[in-house]
Amino acid sequence: MxxxxxxxxxxxxxxxxxxxxxxxxxxxxxxxxxxxxxxxxxxxxxxxxxxxxxxxxxxxxxxxxxxxxxxxxxxxxxxxxxxxxxxxxxxxxxxxxxxxxxxxxxxxxxxxxxxxxxxxxxxxxxxHPDELRIDLDPQPGTDYADAVAAAHELRSVLEDHGVRGWPKTSGGRGMHVFVPIEPAWTFTEVRRAAIAAGRELERRMPERVTTAWWKEERGERIFVDFNQTARDRTIASAYSVRPFPHAPVSAPLRWEEIDDAEPRDFDIVTMPGRYAELGDVHADMDQEAFRLDGLLELADRDEKERGLGDMPYPPEYPKMPGEPKRVQPSRARHDDGDDGGTA
Missing domain, CATH: 3.90.920.10 (DNA primase, PRIM domain)
Incomplete structure (x- = not known):
């Protein structure tokens, strides 16, 4: 060799x-x-x-x-x-x-x-995280174009609540949006902010976006994977190589590029040329640090006005305070029926 x-x-x-x-x-x-x-x-x-x-x-x-x-x-x-x-x-x-x-x-x-x-x-x-990371994950029946549409609206959601995001391809069909933040909040609080952003995005695009943790409820929509902000959950870095046959990479983009970008075009052969021409288009991330007050206030309103509390954590996590049952809806309905309850 x-x-x-x-x-x-x-x-x-x-x-x-x-x-x-x-x-x-x-x-x-x-x-x-x-x-x-x-x-x-x-x-x-x-x-x-x-x-x-x-x-x-x-x-x-x-x-x-x-x-x-x-x-x-x-x-x-x-x-x-x-x-x-x-x-x-x-x-x-x-x-x-x-x-x-x-x-x-x-x-x-x-x-x-x-x-x-x-x-x-x-x-x-x-x-204390210094980045809020939002993963827009295409579900079966959706593709990169659907993730782009969600990303544009997510940009508005974030800016409406006082923060700015930087987009990149996931290296597959999805998109990631990273927000540099002040390291003033715990993982739990940052996850709460991500849930609030996802729910607001879902309200604005109910036919195209979902925050449903259970796959059976997602349908053909873009899933905002809020649990990627939970402790020990990570997202592939910018410029990482992804394990697909054509060697794609997770490509940082400018907002004005995302509509015309094609994820397959960014790989270990093509990215060096782009980098030589444009440099790191996310280099200015290190010059910003936003506060999450606006998103956390949105989370408070969701809870007080809409009755929307926490969401399930990944299965390997210990039970968290205020977390709902980790039972998929169809199983919960079945169990309720067995117990004589109503679905």
């Missing part, structure tokens, strides 16, 4: 073993192709990961093999790559890799990492 090579990553030499190992058989792209891609977008992906505890999604045998999520820092982590201690919902702690330079990205790529999943926090304060 070829002798190991050394790559210059921001002035630091990083060893790349088996550089000719094929990671994307349909295209013939190799480990070195992936590493060269990350070098080409280096400042962009470094910004997206900078000082963030990061889970590595590793594909040691390429996208057609098995993969796993490396949450704890590998034991062979070089001493020049820092870690940050985070706490899972169970309360158990872990030390995660915390990239601060491009060389850490290339080192992780050598381990088969294609997708980086950074927490929405910085190493200095891992209990």
């Amino acid at each position: 070829g002798a190991a090579v050394e790559l210059d990553a921001g002035g630091r030499a990083v060893r790349l073993s088996n550089p000719d190992k094929v990671y994307f058989p349909a295209k013939g792209y190799t480990k070195r192709d992936v590493a060269e891609y990350f070098l080409a977008v280096g400042p962009g992906i470094t910004r997206a990961l900078n000082h963030r505890p990061t889970t590595l999604q590793r594909f040691v045998d390429g996208v057609e093999g098995d993969f796993f999520y490396q949450k704890r820092a590998p034991k062979n982590l070089p001493d020049w790559i820092p870690t940050a201690r985070i706490a899972f919902p169970s309360g158990r702690p872990a030390d995660e890799l915390c990239p601060t330079e491009l060389a850490a990205v290339i080192w992780a790529a050598n381990l088969g990492t294609l997708t980086f999943h950074p927490w929405p926090v910085r190493a200095g304060d891992t209990d």
Whole structure:
């Protein structure tokens, strides 16, 4: 698979073993192709990961093999790559890799990492997110165009409540909108703000958007996945490579681009040219930090005026205060019938 090579990553030499190992058989792209891609977008992906505890999604045998999520820092982590201690919902702690330079990205790529999943926090304060991340997830029967329509209206929802979002492709059919925020709120509060934004978007586009946690209730609509803001849930970073045969990437976009963009056009071959021409179109995110007061006031109104409280957490989470039962509606109706109740 070829002798190991050394790559210059921001002035630091990083060893790349088996550089000719094929990671994307349909295209013939190799480990070195992936590493060269990350070098080409280096400042962009470094910004997206900078000082963030990061889970590595590793594909040691390429996208057609098995993969796993490396949450704890590998034991062979070089001493020049820092870690940050985070706490899972169970309360158990872990030390995660915390990239601060491009060389850490290339080192992780050598381990088969294609997708980086950074927490929405910085190493200095891992209990208070500094990003609100909203995942617009197309359900069966919907596609990227539907996600774009939802994203435009979401932009208005956010701006109506005092914040600004930056859009990117998910690398598949969906879209992500990231909002830089002051690290003044807990994960629970940030999730509450995401739920409020999702519900307002759903009210504005009831036929096209849903916040229904249970799949049986979503229909052919864009799902606002509010639980991606729960502790230990992460979203692929900007510039991450996604594990599909054509090697797409999660592409940061400007709002005026999203209608004409085609997610398949952004991959490890095409993105370097775009980056060389435009640079990191999300670079200005680091210059902003919004407050969530407006969205949290909306959440208060939802609760007081509409009777809308919390939503279910993911199944592996401990029961949370104020959370409704984690029982899918059809099962709940069945159980009520068995007990003689009414549906």
